[in-house]
Amino acid sequence: MENLPLVDLLVIAVYMLAMVYIGYVFSKRNKTESQFTKASGRIPGWAIGLSLYATFLSSNTFIGVPGKAFGSNWNAFAFSLSMPIAALIAAKYFVPFYRNTGEVSAYTNLERRFGPWARTYAVICFILTQIARMGSIFFGLSLTLQALTGFDIKTIMLITGICIVLYTVMGGIEAVIWTEVIQAILITVGALLILYLPIQHIEGGIGKIFEIGMTDKKFSLGSWKFDFTTSTFWVVLVYGFFINLNNFGMDQNYVQRYHTVSTSRGAAKSIWLCVWMYIPISLLFFVIGSCLYAYYQTNPALLEPIKIQAAAERLGNNAASGEIAALAQTLKPEDYGDKVMPHFMVTMLPGGILGLIISAILSAGMSTISSGMNASATVFSEDIYKRYFRRKTTDKEGLRLLHIATVVFGLLGMFAGVLMIGIKSVLDIWWQLSGIFAGGMLGLFLLGIASKQTNNQAAFIATLTGILVILWMTFSYLIPDQYAFLRNPLHANMIIVVGTLVIFLVGIVMGNTKKS
Template structure:
């Protein structure tokens, strides 16, 4: 499959990459402490953080895998994303005040305050595993169009793109991450809209042909309404979406770090509202692009397209059908989508490793410069793991990366959502009730994971759709923790740690004021 290499595309791409690198260098000069490096001195406006949250969450899984999911199947995987507003309400009313109650930096500091060090370490390790797997997936998706564009082998492409992302993230810290996210969100929207408009313009009957052909092939289907846990029905995907966004808003360090990087609780809530409003139309846009792509190659069939994996079809269209310069801009948008997630995850992994593992356990009492230097070395190590993961995903068989991402989140997500929900919404459950529930639930999680991989004898394996593992494990954990709480009472003071013992708005403002004054004095 050959794609013409054009100098104007290269120039467009070069300008974008130079801008990102320049921002990394610029913000590297401002990082004199871990407070700067991890949370940008908590100085961001809500609209900036809102766009950063959008850019972080959409990633290349939106730009490439969403169109691939719609191209190869239908719109049923979008249903999970439509559950976002339900979780957003909880985030604005409940979650944000908890994480803004003091100078928290990590989501898992809350688990430590609520349930002790074991729960904090469990949450930290679960997050690290999930994020390292996820960034490998996303880097692989980013490498596909660059590979097609340049003809450079996929392994070399992964290495080059990974090194570039690591450079400005390690250098610039969270400020570089957030401001590049804002630019990347704008580039992604422009790129997606240009692709859609040009694709529709090439169809003989325009947009009406998209709907007529897509309806004939049931490409707008949202899945069966049957209650079937073994299939990707409407209800399966909807429930998965609820759990996914509850987890994202309550326990994803990428999001929590943005809550605490804002100037105030009000700005954090504004950011979440902005993100929730713009995310749904963004996701829908890329599913519609996938459907239009299917119609395009139905109307204009190409033998070379039939041999491509689903995740490669959209990059092939970009590079073979769009004018010189425009395709370079779109490749920049694909890179923007991936880079915005990868840089956030690298910084978040570095943050929780320092804040939740090194500071309290392995490197106690060191000076701040040591922690800052260590954070940068961790970011470099994570970047290497990211590239290794991308190499792995480049060789395995898969329906689409979007499908794999759901399986990974379900199987490796563990009890994180349940831990935070029990913490926020109960007062009777303490750490002594949580520990046995956590142990049993992790064992069940491992059993279900081994069943899915075929590592257990068939006679003792459970036949279950991989998507459901996370839901089952979280519900089991919450049920066990609550049952154990009737036998193991909680004697810990919970002021400000649950919705029933939360601080008033006046108290939260006072805490934030004291935190700002303390930061200025230090």
């Protein structure tokens, strides 16, 4: 760790040990499966809200959002603007629905409604989504820490992964939630500290930042045309609505938390606390990206090491220095946006403060990964193991199963992170993967709630149709040029939108047809 002073290493070490200690403290309460997965319903609503907020604020937000703002504009902020609409639906319909069922799994009801295949399909989609998400966060987290510490990416994944597994396995959902409360505060403080520094170091301050941003259109929310083939404002807004509806309505990370608070009203309030905290803070990260852009525009020589690093990663370790330097000069801001924030931190932050910010980035990543591990283990236990292998287990057997599953999903997340090494934008790859896996799951869930006429067979045909459409939209770019007219013309973010609507509408039509 040649880049970090001792004081920063101590700050990071204290933070990591504190997270593991919290897991140890709560391990004494986890004697049953209900305590591990629901915390016996004793968590206050405000803590759930902060926990949901921390889950949203992953390292993809901490690094990816400023990187997107640096490389392009504020187009991705439309995602945040869609949250209140999804939250309104979730608080009014989804929370009471799940609270009334009493089931810790979000997918048990699908079996009652459509049969075992529906439950299994949703579980597979969820698990794949979580592995992809954990992988993208492991990679984004490790990419940042590599720039700050000089450690190998895989080594960083291993060290952070072990710490996350330890406190998640020991403390269960209660440890996950209370560590996320701490992490939410740390992330917010860290973001405010980072915002202050580029403003301080730009001659002309906020006025200069605004001038540069307006000149280069860095504050744009994207095109307002109703064009769904490119990343317009409307594409991101609609995509955000469907993803957030999936988060609040179908994602086990969120649904499981609805059971950890004592009342439905408290669970609904936690959603709104999450939304009203996330929107301004996500905007803050876009502002940080624009500030960094203005800072490096006024100090262009400072960008050279970032470009060299990006070029070296593209060409590989064996590339000649001249070849790397030549490629570096051709790179555009969007090609190295994710590297700007880590570079700024390691070169500009004073000792002690850098350790605090690194801890904040660790918080952003660890909170989401631990949630994903706990939720995936819960779903595996409830919807796969108990459904197909052994319906009745003792508390001791159930806890052992949850512990083993938590470790396994943590390892799978790390492996997915290794596979993502070399991608250009962490945020882009996560958005694409989540859209692919979540589209069919959300469509089936909405169909089950909205249509009483759609039976098992109609739902199966609708889901199969939706899967085929999703596969075509995802892989049609592989079609040879002579058949280019068969390719998907829509932007990749529209996959979840179209997939969800196809399943929902086909199911509705078939249900009404059979009724008539």
